[in-house]
Amino acid sequence: MAGVSMREIVYPFSEAAARELRAGEAVRVTGLIFTGRDRLHKHLAEGGAAPVALRDGAIYHCGPVVVPEGAGWRVVSAGPTTSVREEPYMAKIIGEHGVRVIIGKGGMGAATREACARCGCVYLQAAGGAAALLARRVRRVAGVCLLEEFGATEALWQFEVEGLETVVGIDAQGRDLFGEVQAASGEALQRLLK
Numbered sequence: 001m002a003g004v005s006m007r008e009i010v011y012p013f014s015e016a017a018a019r020e021l022r023a024g025e026a027v028r029v030t031g032l033i034f035t036g037r038d039r040l041h042k043h044l045a046e047g048g049a050a051p052v053a054l055r056d057g058a059i060y061h062c063g064p065v066v067v068p069e070g071a072g073w074r075v076v077s078a079g080p081t082t083s084v085r086e087e088p089y090m091a092k093i094i095g096e097h098g099v100r101v102i103i104g105k106g107g108m109g110a111a112t113r114e115a116c117a118r119c120g121c122v123y124l125q126a127a128g129g130a131a132a133l134l135a136r137r138v139r140r141v142a143g144v145c146l147l148e149e150f151g152a153t154e155a156l157w158q159f160e161v162e163g164l165e166t167v168v169g170i171d172a173q174g175r176d177l178f179g180e181v182q183a184a185s186g187e188a189l190q191r192l193l194k
Contacts, residue, residue: 006165012056013100015120021168023175027124029164032142033058033103035078038085039154040146044097045089051145051156054097060126061086061104063153066141073141075159079131080105083123091115107169107178117174124166125177137164 009017011031021027034052036044036059044050065077083090083104091111093099100121102108105128116122126134142158150156170176 008163009101011058013058014056015100018100018120018122019172021122021171022173023168023171023177025168027166027168029058029101029103029124029166030162031160033060033101033159033161033164035060035062035064035155035157035159036086037061037063037081037154039150040156041086041089041093043146045092050097052143052158054093054099056098056100058101058103059093059099060159061102062157064135064157064159065131066144066152066157073144075135075138075141077131078135078138078159080126080128080134082106083108087112094119094121103164103166107176113170113174113176113179116170116172120172122168122172123170125169126164126166134164137161 006026006028007021008028008030034054034057061081061083062078063081064075066073066075080103083106087109090102090108094115102121102123103126105125108123138159139162140160142160144158145156147155169178
C-alpha cells in the first residue's frame, strides 16, 4: 500500500488501540498473531481449551503453507481465507477470549460486528490473492499448536509479523464497510431495475 498513510498496531493489541481504529483506515500489524480456521474456531466455541493466551491477540483466518527449514519453519504462503465461515463461532470467541483483532477476507456477519463493538475488537481485511506476498511479512514462526490434531492448514500457527498491511473492515464502533457496500449495491440494483 505504497503512498497510503497507515496506522500501526503492535502486539499485544489493547482495547484502547482497537477502539481508535476506524473503518476504511489502512493499518500495519506488527508482532505475534495466531492463525485459525474452521476446526480451531469450532473447538474454542464448544469450550475447548485455547492452546495459547488469545487475550489482546489477533486471530488470522489463514490456512498457511509452512515447510520445515533447519530446526524451524518457513512460511511459503499466508493468504487470508474467507472469514464468514467463522461467523457461527467468532462472537463467542471474541467475548470469552478477549481477542482484539481479526484478520481475514470478505467480511463477517452481524453477530461479529456486534461483538466487535461490545468488546473492543476490529476486523481487518488482508489482500486476497496475495498469499506469497503476505508470507514475506512473517519474520518468524514462533510456534505451532494442534498440528497433529488438526493438520497443517487448520493448526494454530504463531507468526511474528512485521508490517502486515490491512484495511479496517469492521471497527469497534459498529461500522461495517462490507455491509455498507452490500446495502449501496442493493439500492443501486433496485434503481437499475426500475
